[in-house]
Amino acid sequence: MSPSHRNHSCCSGYTRSQLLRSAAAEAGKGLPAIEAGMPEPAGTGLSRRKFLSQSAGLALAIYGASKIPLSAFEPGIAQAAQGDKILVSVFFDGGIDSLSVLAPVGDSRYAQLRPNLALPPGAGAGFSEDPSLQWHPSAAALATLHGEGKVSAFPAIGYDHPDQSHFTSRHYWEIGELQVGHRTGWLGRYLDAVGDNENPLQGLSLDGSLSPMIATADKPVAAIDSVDGYDLWARVGNPIESEMFRSFARFGALPADSPALGQVRRATAQTDKLRQDLAGVGGFTSPVAYPETRFSHKLAGLAAYIDFGLPIRVATVRAPGGYDTHADQAGDLEENLRETCEGILAFQRDLEARGLADRVLVEMWSEFGRRPEENGSLGTDHGAAGCAFVIGSKAKGEMVGEFPGLASLDGDENLRATSDFRGMYCSLLEQWLDFDAEAIIPGAAGFARPTLVKP
């Protein structure tokens, strides 16, 4: 479905109690004890519920008689009432060239090291916090948000003794420590600590496979291939279909005596749960225009899901394209970076229009930066320190760590790091997710916490 086909006229005539009554009746659970004039159930917020029912009314309008089980909303209502924050991770896969995203045009060595790839001064917007840096022209959307004080930039983020393997370095970033072979991501451990036993939506990957960042030890998490719907189809109708899914769910609940069987059981149980939770959530409209790209469409869907009140805590999405630009870097980077930044800007505007901007923070990262000196293939090889960004209305909007300059590179002729990614994680956990970083990031006490969130 192309984005332009989703401009359904919206019917928000459903009131809260109508919606809940019809949904409950269809789910066969009887009427909920929420009627006009009745006291609010403890721990829930009226305004949020009303909002939720209106957006769910939209789904009903689109899908006619499709049912929205209450299970999809109860955790979301509870979570929304707590005002939980959402963190969205955007990953530049392959090691993005930070010296192009924030080009050090004011550094005299830049043009020497990059005779072909250096961006000319004035090609993009200046970076107000460090006059020697300049935004890549394709990052103009990010520059706009930075100008509004909604971007905290890390111009040289990394860690000591940088590893130049994609897989090792990415693994470090994913698990939040410098170890190999761990199976849970740093956000997965966070979800293990605060998450729900029944809610796979709490950690949601939008790329058709689960990001290792949100891999948990035992709490359910989900990956979806499309934001346009999630159902399991077979040539079986009701009432047999419900019995089939009951057995499918039981396959997922049986004990397992091997890791592989446990994996199948877990995936089965979570798949069935997600099927129930996302039933009826299919079409959505966006209050702002997004670029017509797959990446933007995912973000548009995510904003709509959050607005639906779906109980998402952490979402991950990969930036479009690849950033391992060993050859012919300029063209690939220009296109992919533009698509990413424009999508992020539209997402931010969408959240602002929906009144959700104070609940969502975006973190953009890559496994490393690239070598300051270009190679002979109009590209760059693997480097060390790179860039990261924390974006949102609640982002502090101040640069973290200075740009170290190209005059004194490390022993491998790579950029030195002036901030540690684990410090960024500690700040996000403590300042945004209200969770003790000590419990998630090993050695957390040793990392400086930059201020990333506005008070």
Added chain:
Amino acid sequence: MGGPTGAYARMAIPQQKPVAAKPNKRQRQRRRTWKDKHFRWVSDGQGGWRIQSYIVRHRHKPKKRHRRGPGPKPAPRGAGAAPVIAPAPAPAFDPRPPGAYQGGFGVPQATRLLARAGFGPAPGQAEQLVSLGLTGAVQSLTRPSGTAVLSGPPPRDDEGKPLAPADAWGHDHLWWLDRMVRGNQPLVERMALVFHDWFATSNANVSRTQQMIDQSNLFRSRCFGSFLDLFEAVTIDPAMLQWLNGNENRKWAPNENYAREMMELFSLGADRGAYSEDDIREAARALTGWRNDWSSQLGSHNFRFEPNWHETGAKTVFGKTGNWGWQDACRLCVEHPLHASFFVEKLWSYFIPTPPSAAVRDQLAQAYVGSGWQILPVLEAILISPDLYEGPPMVKPPVVHLASMLRALGRPVDTEAWAWICEQAGQQLFWPPNVAGWDDTRWLDTSRMRARWLMVTYVLEEISIDAWNEPYSTTETPDEALNRALASWGSPALAPEHRTELLDLARRCESLVVANWQKAPYRAMRQNALLQLIGVSPDLILQ
């Protein structure tokens, strides 16, 4: 965006469930029907056919000479249908070397061997393998003669036309899938898949798909020989030269992409202290000199070594200094003291989920080095290892799951849907996610599990019953229903707890029948539900 486009739109996933056309109450009461017994051919689950009777309700009285079936017997069910042979007793002579698995070698063991060293059994094939004994069975896989024979109907696209593997999107995937389904050298195909993952190269950065197909043929032809030969051939393989920029690595400006991955991923492993950043830079210099031409017609072509582009100075790799070239770079990696253990552990991990004991690993490494880095002795030792037969199961990669289902059903590759469904399930051939290959520990999440569900729905396309339009038994019992579904799947072994659950499902469905008109359609849907759940059960997902 979002939904499938082009040819795939035809196979699009229905966004809404089809609504079964149920007659309303008045129609049901008014309609007079004549029950009539008909006969038809159905699969006997072993590649043959049997006659099944079913009840047809006619809306008019049947005329004289009304045809009630079953018609002439159809041709044997093509593709993977192996000759049906009686289960043979274990051979009197089944010599097993010390350290090999010493337990019974029956159908369950042969099935596991065929699943891991191939793509599962076609009906009757596991029994055939049992008759050879363990060693004979393994050698029948590891020592095939001649080139592979593909039997059964050739693959077709959605319009019934032959595939265009080098030109049409996804047809490369279908081309290989077909070799997995129809080929008689399953281990060669499985090893090609192993090395496609080991030296993971992707269409994403290769100008012509034919070069990817050529690379897979390289894996087929060298998968049992010397690893050094294979490594050298891969190093200068056109697809690999493009994928890791070996063709842009010149003495004036070395590109270290291939040098890094040849150590980290192909021969030594990361984080083992085997090499330094300097070793990578020096090896990159040794690898300089390969180039190619480019034209809009041919893409990258004419790959060759250009002596003038090669760095001829001395290089020091792993502490050894010399005027090394690309072959030396490969040899130095393979001669490295940490290579043999890397090789045997990595090869082992494709067949057995738990790592080998240190003693077994050292033994295998010794056999490997002693044979001059031959792959075959290590592979054969892995395939007769007790860990393979006694250890825990593994999750089948998506294409293995799919190919083994098609083999069990005897269905040829006849739809392009397999390309995008496997992509959603996490494994489109010739498109590994990155140079490290597929992550075998993450085959299943909610997105990929949904794709496997979809895969099973599509696999069952021709077997499942149109409950409201096709006739079906009104008397089938729960046991009969489960047996029929299992027979359709080629009689796979089900875990007892899954059999219990499916029987329970069959009974629950029957208890939902409250009116006569529901008897047949509910039973037909029950059959579809059983078929679907067997396909997505752990029994078929695990190997």
